[in-house]
Amino acid sequence: MPLTAIRLLDSESAACRTAGGIAMDSRNFILRSLSPAEEALVRPHLEPITLPQKMTVFRPDEDISHAYFIEWGCASLINILPDGDAVEVGTIGNEGMVGIPVLLEADRMPCHCDIQIPGNGWRMRAAALRSAANQSQSLRTKLLRFTQAHFNQVAQSAACNRLHSIEERCARWLLMCRDRVGDEFPLTQEYLAVMLGVRRAGVTVTARLLQGAGLIAYTRGNIRILDPAGLEEVACDCYRITRDEFRRLIPGGDSYPLVDSKPRSPG
Amino acid sequence: MPLTAIRLLDSESAACRTAGGIAMDSRNFILRSLSPAEEALVRPHLEPITLPQKMTVFRPDEDISHAYFIEWGCASLINILPDGDAVEVGTIGNEGMVGIPVLLEADRMPCHCDIQIPGNGWRMRAAALRSAANQSQSLRTKLLRFTQAHFNQVAQSAACNRLHSIEERCARWLLMCRDRVGDEFPLTQEYLAVMLGVRRAGVTVTARLLQGAGLIAYTRGNIRILDPAGLEEVACDCYRITRDEFRRLIPGGDSYPLVDSKPRSPG
DNA sequence: CCCCCTATGGCTGATACCGTACAGACCTGG
């Protein structure tokens, strides 16, 4: 079976899970942490959604219509400068919520956000999220603490982008993806180059190095992590620093990352 | 008179202003925007404070005791990595509040924060700030919108640090300081090098270039902006993008930056 | 089976910035 066949949990099967309750079996750290009272505020507004690769979640300076709670996959906050150059400034997967500007009453922000690793999740209208956050202080606290965790990640990236080599940053970035979606995921070097803010050719050299060292294996558009511990040695400390603060700040963070196996489409 | 004589508004004269009401005459955009009800929540807890250069505001992974509302001067969020390298990831002056982790219920964060340009302001105990923010939704909104503005700034820095030259970033950074404290401020090249995450020698070369072009003038430990418009042409778009979002998000942002003259110590 | 598109691999020379080092210039205190 080609690797690309391992893809999405479709929205139908995601919707099925609703019957069993969200809090119990969601991979999303915010949803799984909800108390019954919080769940009553949130759940009626959740709509299951598939997240195909390259889907635009929101655009710079456009009102954000929904916040997203990702189950599988990974969204990327990308800063695209007027001259066309781009870099990723932050990544969000199942550990939190996409759409922080909604929570912070700002409605929009100057970054582009798209789906970098396909998956699925839930979305909730911006107004509903704001209303829920204003009604429950405990829910608000969870969302705000995640916001701080994400802020830390972006702040770490600002330093990392300045001070660390492509190799260090590449290893860090692959580990961050692994924590969210497991050992294997679809990803081209072209895309990875945008994430790291470097030329595609630079990624090729680095990827070959990592593969040569037995840390990863890749084919066209797919990457598999072979040796996470080895990769962590190559990565800069930024990986560990960010992850540890996530663990401290997100609800139930002591079990981050989740190690359950990736769901597959039926058949 | 040596430039270094132009320094602080001492806490005594800051305290005097209290008599006239904070909202009326504060340079701080959050304080000056407070409604009477909000002011009643905040003002009793404010304590005037001078902010000497290099003062530590908070340390990595240490509980933050106070939030700060700066009137003059400028604080810097610095990421110091385990290997000793450092870069600034964000700057806060009179446009907002220092101590976002308090508001976001996270208590602390992995960055170092210190005073980069001396000045003065007010501080408020962390618990008092949290309590005020939880009691008033409108106050909370103001603080959260500032948080988004600062988040944008850090996200912009992440991209800027990766993609722009020392010269562009240096010009950007000087303009950001100017918006907060006026055309002249104490600052060594050594410090500026940390801010930009480059060698001190690299700053010297850049500073000479900018001075040669008539954009700035500097002596030991002091910088004066001569031609802001010219500097803006040298700076990358990151300056404008961040500033414009600040204007949109902070209360009364249409009058940012304030252009009133810098107060001087009596005599 | 062939074609074409996408993805990866590998050149070449250019350059921005680094690490290190040292010298001069200014300021302050004894």
Next chain:
DNA sequence: CCAGGTCTGTACGGTATCAGCCATAGGGGG
């Protein structure tokens, strides 16, 4: 007036990464 610290100016070789370019290879559609 000297001593010592701090700040700035400058040089040198080294290197990570860039910009541009072309070659190869896999894989799906006709």
